[in-house]
Amino acid sequence: MTHTEIMKALSGLLLGMFAAILSSTIVTNALPQIIGDLGGGQSAYTWVVTATLLAMTASMPLWGKLADLFSKKLLIQTALLIYVGGSLIAGLSQNPAMLIAVRVVQGLGVGGLIGLSQIILAAMIPPRERGRYSGYLGATFALATVSGPLIGGIITDTPGLGWRWCFYIGVPVALAALVVLQRTLRLPVVRREVRIDWAGAFLISVAVSLLLIWVTLAGDQYDWLSWQTFAMVGGGLLLGALFLLVESRAGDPIIPLRLFRERTIALSCVASLLVGVAMLCGTVFFSQYFQLARGQSATMSGVMTIPLIGGLSLSSTVSGQLITRTGRWKHWLVIGGVLVTAGMGLLGTIRYDTPYWQVAAFMALMGLGIGMLTQNLVLATQNQVGPRDLGAASSMVAFFRSFGGAIGVSVLGALLAARVGDYTRDGLARLGTPADGSAGTAGSGAIPDLETLPAPLRTVLENAYGHGIADVFFFAAPCALLALLLTIFIKETVLKSSASGGSSA
Structure with a gap:
């Protein structure tokens, strides 16, 4: 494929990737209203998010294996149709059980879109040239991940739209991706005996x-x-x-265990698991920090995370271009690990009244590091395998990244709840106010409405969330440090000049 042909097909992949990631994050700020309108409780609140995450993570290895056996073009179009069907029905949900069930369907489509995008990119482009294009995937992933809560908040607050449009908005984007890929994606098909x-x-x-x-x-x-x-x-x-x-x-195993005998692949998978913790920390906890520790609106919360998006997009794009030019990639992994570790460590020092420019600088450091790590760990893995294992190897890295993020956010979310409770009780004790579990105080388990609280109590809660979220980054920083240490032991090999997936569709 020529550069023009690649860019046309890549535009379809980017549209599909954007729709997929957007669906996972757009409900963040809309969930309270969604669950309230559907008559659900805290359990439903949790499961609306968990259902998609479960289906996405668990299905990635299967999508990867199918990509080694069937037409990659047909598979990604199938994933798009699954996503579109799930999104349309999700917007029509009448109760929490229906929404949770449909979110599982959405997750199956999202898992396919995320995993197959990396696989198809590898099938189109040789590793030596892949960096310049994989940066676009990383930038799109970052944009959709961080802008989702902002878009969801705006849609939910806009008269005439409402939360149901959080599910509908990705449908035209996915359909556009379907049309573009049908017209532009051309991959050779090799018939193989199917053994799933x-x-x-x-x-x-x-x-x-x-x-x-x-x-x-x-x-x-x-x-x-x-x-x-x-x-x-x-x-x-x-x-x-x-x-x-x-x-x-x-x-013909779904995950060939022999691949883990290759040091680069094994280390890249474990490093991706740890990077997933850092990446999802940024998307989940920054929203809470700006809204609950700094009293910003959902819209402004999204705007204030722009340094993270900018850093991630810039580093993934620039590092990809330079890798294509020089053929050297390992030092980008090491630098990325240093920046993520430094950024998360510095974020562990923030408080509710930390000057925004400092928080923005720390976010930018973290974003720069994540951008250098995520796409290049995939590149390192893909460079080690032949056409037969391209799908399985690519999906393994995405699987470990998603799995690490899910585990990390859940554990760190529990840590945040405990820390906020402790800091709130300490603050109330200094005020001479008992923590009786009423709304807005420690022990209630509810998200406080800061606008309704008196100034002293509001300050206590803002300090509790600011300090608690800083603790989350502080305890997550060792994961980034361990990822850095692992990248040091990854052996740099010459990037291949032919597409690993060129002989398989």
């Missing part, structure tokens, strides 16, 4: 789902040390062991 490892797909999906359900609900629906924890973690580990046994004996 359904047993492996089932075991990995259930094992991951159990672990994600456990970490999402632990500390809220039940204690971390409880029979539910032992049952879910034990069940997840047992199913994981069975998965490894099945994969070791399968003729």
Whole structure:
């Protein structure tokens, strides 16, 4: 494919990627109104988010394997149609159960779009040239991730629209992607004997789902040390062991275990898991910081995260261009690890009254580092495999990144709730006010409405959230440091001059 042909096809991939990621983040600021209108409670609030995350993460290995067996173009079009159908029905939801079920369907489509975009990019472009194009994927991922809450807040607050349009807005974008890919994507098709490892797909999906359900609900629906924890973690580990046994004996495994014998692939997957923690921390907790610690609106909250978007978009694009020019990629991983670690460590020092320019600088550092890491870890992995394993290898990196983010956000969210409670009680004690569990005080479990609170109590809560969210970044910083250490041991190899996936569709 020529540069012009690649850019035309890439525009379809970017549209699909934007719609997919947007659907995962756009409901962040709209959820309170959605659950209130549908008559749900805190459990429904959690599951509307968790359902999509579960389906997305668990389905990625299967999409990757299917991409090694079937037409990649047909698969991504199927993922787009699944996403469109799920989005349309989600906007028509009449109760929480219906919305949660449809969000599972949405998640299946999103998992396909995220995983297949990387795979198709690799099939079109050789590794040496891939950096300049993969940067566009990283920038789109960042833009959709961070702008989703902003767009959702605006839609929800706009008269005549309402929260249902949070689900509808991605439909025309996905349909446009479908049309563009139909007209522009041209990949050779190689007929292969189809042998799908359904047993492996089932075991990995259930094992991951159990672990994600456990970490999402632990500390809220039940204690971390409880029979539910032992049952879910034990069940997840047992199913994981069975998965490894099945994969070791399968003729065409969904995740070829032999790939992990390659040091670069193994280290890249573990590093991606740790980077996922940092990346989702930025999207989830910055929204809460600006709204609850600094009293900003949902719209302004999105505007104030622009330094994160800008840093991520700039570094993913520029590093990709320079990798294509020089063929060297490892030092970008190391620099990215340093910047993420530094950014998260500095964010661990912020408070509710920290000057915004300092917070913006720390966010920009973090964004620059994430942009250098995410796409280039995929590139390093894809460069180590042949056409037969391209889909499986690419989806493994995306799977570990998504899984790490889900686990990290759930654990750190529980940490945030505990810290906010402690800091609020301390602040109220200094005021001589008992923490009686009423609305807006520690122990109520509710998100406070700062506008309705008297000035002293509002300051206590803003300080509690500012300090608590800083603690989240402080405790997540070691994950970034460990990712940095892993990248140091990744061996740099010459980027191939032919597309790894060029012989397979």
